Amino acid sequence: MRPPDGVTAPVAVLEAELSEPLADRSGLARYRHALVVIRLHREPMGAVYVPVTGGGITAAALQTAVRADAALTARLTRATLERRLAGPPEAPPALPTWSVVVCTRDRADDLRRCLASLAAAEHPPGGEIIVVDNAPSDATTHEVASGFAVSYVREDRPGLNWARSRGIREASGDVVLFTDDDVVVDRDWIAALLAPFTASRVGATTGLTLPLELEAEAQVLFERYGGFSRGFERREFDLTTMRPAAAGRVGAGANMAVRRSVAVELALFDAELDCGTVARTGGDTYAFYRLLAEGYRIVYTPLALNHHRHRRDVPALRRTLYDYSVGGFAYLLRCWVDHRDWDAPRTALSWLLHDHARQLARVLFRRPERLPWPLVRDYLRGVPKAPAAYRAARKRERELAAAGGWA
Amino acid sequence: MSTPLCSVVIPSHDRPASLDRVLAALAAQTVAADRFEVIVVLDGPSPDSVATMTRLHDAGRLPHLRWIEQPQGGQAAARNTGAAAALGPVLIFLDDDVVPDPDLVAVHLRHHESGDRIAVLGDSAFVRREGSYYHLLSWAWWEDLFAERTRPERPPALHDFCAGNVSLRRDDFAASGGFDAAFTGYGGEDYELGYRLLQRGVGFVPDRRARAEHHHEATIAGVLRKTRQEAHGDLVLVTKHPELRRSVRMCGPMRGPIVVVARVALQAPWLADPFVAGAARLLGWLERAGHRHLWLRGFKALRTYAYWRGVRDALGSWDGLRRFREEAPPRAAVTIDVSDGLPPVLPDIPAAGADVTVTANGLTLGTIVLAAAPREAPRRHLAHLIAEQLGLQLVAALPASERPWWLAPEAPAHG
Numbered sequence: 001m002r003p004p005d006g007v008t009a010p011v012a013v014l015e016a017e018l019s020e021p022l023a024d025r026s027g028l029a030r031y032r033h034a035l036v037v038i039r040l041h042r043e044p045m046g047a048v049y050v051p052v053t054g055g056g057i058t059a060a061a062l063q064t065a066v067r068a069d070a071a072l073t074a075r076l077t078r079a080t081l082e083r084r085l086a087g088p089p090e091a092p093p094a095l096p097t098w099s100v101v102v103c104t105r106d107r108a109d110d111l112r113r114c115l116a117s118l119a120a121a122e123h124p125p126g127g128e129i130i131v132v133d134n135a136p137s138d139a140t141t142h143e144v145a146s147g148f149a150v151s152y153v154r155e156d157r158p159g160l161n162w163a164r165s166r167g168i169r170e171a172s173g174d175v176v177l178f179t180d181d182d183v184v185v186d187r188d189w190i191a192a193l194l195a196p197f198t199a200s201r202v203g204a205t206t207g208l209t210l211p212l213e214l215e216a217e218a219q220v221l222f223e224r225y226g227g228f229s230r231g232f233e234r235r236e237f238d239l240t241t242m243r244p245a246a247a248g249r250v251g252a253g254a255n256m257a258v259r260r261s262v263a264v265e266l267a268l269f270d271a272e273l274d275c276g277t278v279a280r281t282g283g284d285t286y287a288f289y290r291l292l293a294e295g296y297r298i299v300y301t302p303l304a305l306n307h308h309r310h311r312r313d314v315p316a317l318r319r320t321l322y323d324y325s326v327g328g329f330a331y332l333l334r335c336w337v338d339h340r341d342w343d344a345p346r347t348a349l350s351w352l353l354h355d356h357a358r359q360l361a362r363v364l365f366r367r368p369e370r371l372p373w374p375l376v377r378d379y380l381r382g383v384p385k386a387p388a389a390y391r392a393a394r395k396r397e398r399e400l401a402a403a404g405g406w407a
Numbered sequence: 408m409s410t411p412l413c414s415v416v417i418p419s420h421d422r423p424a425s426l427d428r429v430l431a432a433l434a435a436q437t438v439a440a441d442r443f444e445v446i447v448v449l450d451g452p453s454p455d456s457v458a459t460m461t462r463l464h465d466a467g468r469l470p471h472l473r474w475i476e477q478p479q480g481g482q483a484a485a486r487n488t489g490a491a492a493a494l495g496p497v498l499i500f501l502d503d504d505v506v507p508d509p510d511l512v513a514v515h516l517r518h519h520e521s522g523d524r525i526a527v528l529g530d531s532a533f534v535r536r537e538g539s540y541y542h543l544l545s546w547a548w549w550e551d552l553f554a555e556r557t558r559p560e561r562p563p564a565l566h567d568f569c570a571g572n573v574s575l576r577r578d579d580f581a582a583s584g585g586f587d588a589a590f591t592g593y594g595g596e597d598y599e600l601g602y603r604l605l606q607r608g609v610g611f612v613p614d615r616r617a618r619a620e621h622h623h624e625a626t627i628a629g630v631l632r633k634t635r636q637e638a639h640g641d642l643v644l645v646t647k648h649p650e651l652r653r654s655v656r657m658c659g660p661m662r663g664p665i666v667v668v669a670r671v672a673l674q675a676p677w678l679a680d681p682f683v684a685g686a687a688r689l690l691g692w693l694e695r696a697g698h699r700h701l702w703l704r705g706f707k708a709l710r711t712y713a714y715w716r717g718v719r720d721a722l723g724s725w726d727g728l729r730r731f732r733e734e735a736p737p738r739a740a741v742t743i744d745v746s747d748g749l750p751p752v753l754p755d756i757p758a759a760g761a762d763v764t765v766t767a768n769g770l771t772l773g774t775i776v777l778a779a780a781p782r783e784a785p786r787r788h789l790a791h792l793i794a795e796q797l798g799l800q801l802v803a804a805l806p807a808s809e810r811p812w813w814l815a816p817e818a819p820a821h822g
Contacts, residue, residue, distance in 0.1 A: 066813050068621045073813045080811050081801055085749045086790035199556040205697060240547070243700045293699075295535070295547045340697035 001047045001210065003223055007033045007370040011214035012052070013307075015039060016062060017078065026056035036062060037210060038072060040079050041088070042188065044208060044305050046072035046232050073093060082180050095194045096174035097126035100328075102150075103160055104133060104181035105276065108140040110309065115148045117184040124191050134163040134276065160253070160274040161283035168263050177257040184212055184272045185306040192304035203296025204258045204288060206251025208232070208303025216312040225321065225371060228252055228308055229299055237288075237298040240365030244292035245335050245347040248328065251282030251298075255306050258291075266290050272393040272400070273327070280392040281327030289335060318378040325382025327357070330390040337390075356380055411444040411471060412516055413574070414493035418485035419503035423459035425622060426503045432619075434468035438512045444471035447503075448489040448625065451479025483596035490580055498580055502571040505531045507619040515574040515605035515615040524579055525610045526601070528556065529572030529617035536601050541625060549621070556613040562780070563611040567652060568601020570621045579609050588645065593633040595640020602648060614628055627687045629705070631713040638717030640762045652735040653778075655759060657718045657728065658776060665711060672715035673725040679712060715716065738762050738776075745772075745801065749786055756780040765793055765801075772800040 003011070012034040015070075016022060019041050028034060034057055037047045050057050066072060083089075100118060104111045111131070118129055129150040133141045135158040145152040155166040168176055175197050176250040179185060187206065196205045209228035214220050230251055237250050258268060268290060274283030290300055311317050326352065335344035359379060362370035370376075415433060419426045430678055434440050455615035460474045474525050475488055483555055497519045501507065501735065511529065518527045530553055531666055533546040570586075583603050605611070641655040652658050661669060671679050686709055693702040722728050739761040742755045746767045756763070760779045765772045775792050793801065 063812065074798075076813055077798050077802065077811065078791075081794035081798055082787075082790045085745055085793060086786045087748065089787075147542075201550045238547070239699070240544070240703060295543045342696060343700050344700045346700075 001035060001049070001223060001227060002132035002369075003033075003220055003265050004049055007049055007220065009214060009217040009220045011035055011220060013037070013211060014057075017042070018045070018066075019133075022059035022062055024056060024058045024108055028057065029055035031036070035211070035214060036065070038066060038076075040076055041083070041287045044196055044210075044232060044302050045075050045077065045079065047210065047229075048072065066133055067082035069114040070395045073234075074076045080341075089361070092191070092195045093198055095124045095126075095191060096178060096197050097172070098124065098175045098190060098194055098257075099127065099167075099171035099173035100129045100179065101163055101164065101171060101176045102129070102179055103163035103167060104131060104141055104180055105135060105158075105163075106137055106141065107181050107365075110180040111141060111328055112144050112147075114179065114181050114183055114185070115144070115150060118150075118179075119148055121187050121189055122191060124194060126346055127173060127190065128171075132163040132165055132167045132170070134158060134160065159272065159277040161271055162276065164253075164269040164274075164283065165267075168260060168269065171260055174260055175257050176260050176263065178255075179306060180254040180308070182309045183254050184309075185211070186304075189304050189306055192301055193255075195303075196299035196301060197257070197259060199228070199297075201297045202259070202296045202299055203262045203294075204250075204256060205304065206230070206257075206288075206298065206300045207306060208254040208302040209255045209306055209308050212307035212309040214310075218312055218314045218317040219310040221314070221316055221371060221375065222310045222320070222370065225375075228254065230302075230362045232302045234302060235293060235300040237300070239292050239295060242292070242308065243343040243347060244289050245332060245341055245343040246350075248285045250288045250292075251284075251300055254308055255304065256284060262296060263287075263289065267292060267357065273331070277393060278396065279327050279330045279389050282331035286327070286331050286334065289331070292363050293339065293341070314372075314375075318375055321375055321379040321384040325379055326385045326389050329386030330393065333386060333390040334394075352383070356383065411442060411495040412438065412466040413443045413497035413499055413512065413519075414490075414495035414577070415445045415499045415501060415512070416448070416486055416489035417445070417491060417501050417503050418448045418450050418482045418489065420479065420482075420485075421453045421456055422503050423453075425624070426456065427459055427463065428622070429501060429503055429506050430463050430469060430472070432506045432509075433512075435509055435774055436512045437510045438516065440468065441470045443512060444473065444495060445469050446489045446492055447472070447474040448485040449474060449476045450482065450485040452476040471489065479589040480588065481596075482570070483590045483780065484527070487588065490585060490637050492649060492672070493577060493750055496577055497574055498577050499574040500570045500572070501619065501623075502531070504622045504624065505571045505619045506571070506622060509574075510618055511617050514614060518614065518617075519574065519576065519767065522576075523610070524576065525573040525612045526568065526573055526579075526604055527568040527617060528567060528569070528611055528613040529574070529619060530613075530615045531572040531619045532568070532623040533621045533623060534682065538694070540699060541627065541706070542623065544706075545623060546627075546704075553613065553615065556611075557615065562801060563605055564780075565598055565602055567611050567613070567653065568597050568604065570597035570600070571621065573597075573615065574617075575604070579604065579607070583607055583609075587643070589643050589647075590640055592636035592639045594637045595644050598640075599644050599647065602644075602651070603629045627690050627709075628684070631683070631687060631709055634710050634713040635717035635720065635751070642721040649736065649742045650757075653738060654668070655784070656661075656714065657722075658732050666713045669715040669718070670725065672712050673722075673728060675720060678714075678718060683709065683712065683754045740764065742766060743789075749790060753785055753789065756785075765797055767801055767804040768806075770800075770804045772797045772804060 009032055012028050012031040014034050015037045031052045032051055034050050035047055036050055038045045048069055050061055050065045062125050105265055112252045131145040131150050131152050133154045135156055153170050155163045175194055193205050193207050196202050268287045273286055332344045332348045335341045359376045363373050363376050435446055456621045464472050477488055497513050528754055533549050535546045536542045574665050586596045586600050645652040645655055690702055690705050739757050742764045744766045760777045763775045775796055
């Protein structure tokens with residue numbers, strides 16, 4: 001959720017349920033603003049930034065902020081009327097069996113919080129939770145995992161994609177849900193991400209990821225950059241309505257699910273991509289690309305909500321943005337060179353113009369919504385590094401294949 | 408042989424290699440090959456087809472294989488010929504490029520064991536081909552279609568009955584009069600029979616397990632030719648059943664670029680016709696070069712043009728189309744009162760759609776135009792449309808106490 005100009009850290013992250021009477025909130029003296037996630041009958045409807053006055057937020061202030069968001073009030077009205085007309089939504093038909101895979105690497109505290117939220121979430125029948133410990137430096141992760149009702153596997157090849165591949169091989173559910181160790185899932189997350197799979201051509205689903213906290217400036221800046229949110233409207237992606245190369249807009253690996261049979265058939269994550277590899281990011285986007293290009297549909301559903309703890313320090317955020325450019329363009333090169341997809345250079349150009357050039361222009365023209373120059377500089381610096389990253393990743397894949405494959 | 412369990416009827420127009428593959432798959436069914444008969448109707452037989460049939464017959468893997476030769480008259484006539492010669496109590500229609508899975512016959516037969524008056528709609532999944540955008544699109548289209556058919560509680564629809572993989576009782580087929588041989592071009596004859604079967608009370612049972620693989624051989628030019636013939640099929644359909652007129656494409660809503668394409672196709676085809684063949688070749692180049700998005704757009708445009716070009720073949724001119732559209736019977740009118748939410752039982756909405764007038768607390772909120780009966784979860788669908796299109800009117804009709812606070816005027820800050 002892009003913060004309005006003038007909002008600086010720390011920002012409180014709160015929730016408000018509109019089917020109940022609104023109450024004043026207090027105990028927010030540390031904050032000048034709050035990001036309030038608005039729900040109606042538990043369904044996420046929107047999020048608004050509300051100024052904190054006198055150490056709290058009054059119900060009237062929250063109402064004012066909701067009224068000011070036209071898209072939000074339209075959604076609220078539509079949902080209220082639909083409920084009035086046809087009653088509460090029916091329970092979804094039988095859901096597929098599922099496996100949640102949490103890939104983690106040396107982040108015990110984050111993992112503990114993630115697993116606790118998964119344990120507290122509603123579990124539709126027929127599921128399991130798997131922790132994939134990726135090239136750990138010690139046994140801490142194993143100890144954390146043993147405190148929860150989860151299975152634990154160790155994947156020694158470093159790289160998020162290898163961990164995901166391992167997760168898919170270990171999983172027994174028809175649908176494999178992925179989240180990251182630095183994420184906290186909502187109570188209804190599993191069922192919401194599973195529900196669209198009852199239609200046959202759906203190969204993957206993605207959900208809404210909001211910030212867990214906005215305590216540090218780097219976390220607010222990440223939201224200003226764009227964050228993970230893809231909005232509060234359900235969307236369907238399909239090659240008849242979009243260019244598969246633009247798969248980045250579908251969602252991200254911190255909140256996604258794939259049909260296991262399709263993932264196995266396409267060897268969806270068997271590529272030297274994403275965190276811990278030379279390509280740095282893009283394993284999730286490349287998987288979405290493959291699915292879309294093969295004719296599968298991807299459903300983005302804001303009902304599947306989780307919260308991501310963004311990096312707290314600015315150097316880490318600079319690295320993240322740098323990695324996005326390196327991995328993003330390396331991914332597009334892969335689409336272009338390996339799949340001979342001419343939509344890829346088009347997408348690359350449009351990304352450069354609409355994002356990189358725009359971020360630069362905001363700095364040059366000193367626009368209030370600009371990101372600090374060091375962030376933008378690193379974001380731009382990543383672009384020319386992409387070809388080398390792509391080549392290195394391909395070389396590494398060839399070596400792995402020569403060494404006996406990765407199955 | 409005593410009476411066969413069923414008769415598999417396959418019309419074929421000069422595709423011996425494909426036919427060979429289909430018959431080989433039929434010889435390898437889980438149901439013993441001597442328990443059912445196979446009737447191939449060679450529609451405009453070529454020496455190759457006849458030679459293939461002779462060879463397969465002599466090989467004897469299908470003991471009750473017969474073939475009938477007739478001058479080319481279209482799939483409808485060919486299927487009728489095959490059905491007339493059939494001895495089994497159940498007919499299974501397969502196309503000559505639809506290769507059945509080993510238990511296809513068994514699955515069809517299991518459904519008919521009860522003797523219910525049903526048509527079993529089998530799955531003829533498109534086989535995708537490396538690098539072929541057309542096959543990818545066709546696969547996606549069919550997957551969606553079948554998923555839509557099997558949605559629980561959904562009423563059967565006109566376009567459900569596809570003759571490429573379907574079975575029904577022979578007496579139901581005979582009583583309906585079979586396929587209408589007036590359909591001489593591509594398409595439409597199966598929908599039309601499906602419509603009559605529904606009217607006669609034959610239920611549709613879609614089943615994915617009655618699975619076959621559709622090995623579709625198609626060139627862009629061939630696809631465009633068939634699309635052009637679809638308009639003829641539509642015309643035959645609605646001439647026979649005027650009540651369906653609003654559900655065919657040429658009488659459907661016309662907006663935006665479609666109007667332009669339709670106008671060119673109907674009024675000035677000499678302007679575009681010379682470019683169509685070239686454009687089809689250009690698509691081939693776009694596909695080989697990997698310009699998927701451009702290809703999709705071009706293909707869609709060409710198909711739209713081909714359809715409206717077919718409308719010109721069928722109706723002659725733009726004026727002809729206009730008269731034809733004006734003659735269409737008016738849409739049905741339905742009124743729904745939503746003062747206490749949607750009524751527990753929704754009024755019937757005909758397949759061709761209706762104008763739904765919505766009222767609440769004595770006020771008329773407005774009208775929603777439904778181009779077709781809602782296919783999935785009609786209550787949810789209607790609620791969604793009303794909330795989206797007449798939401799503000801509905802809120803205004805609610806008593807003030809029931810209006811949500813975010814729509815009520817804000818109380819003054821210092822009152």
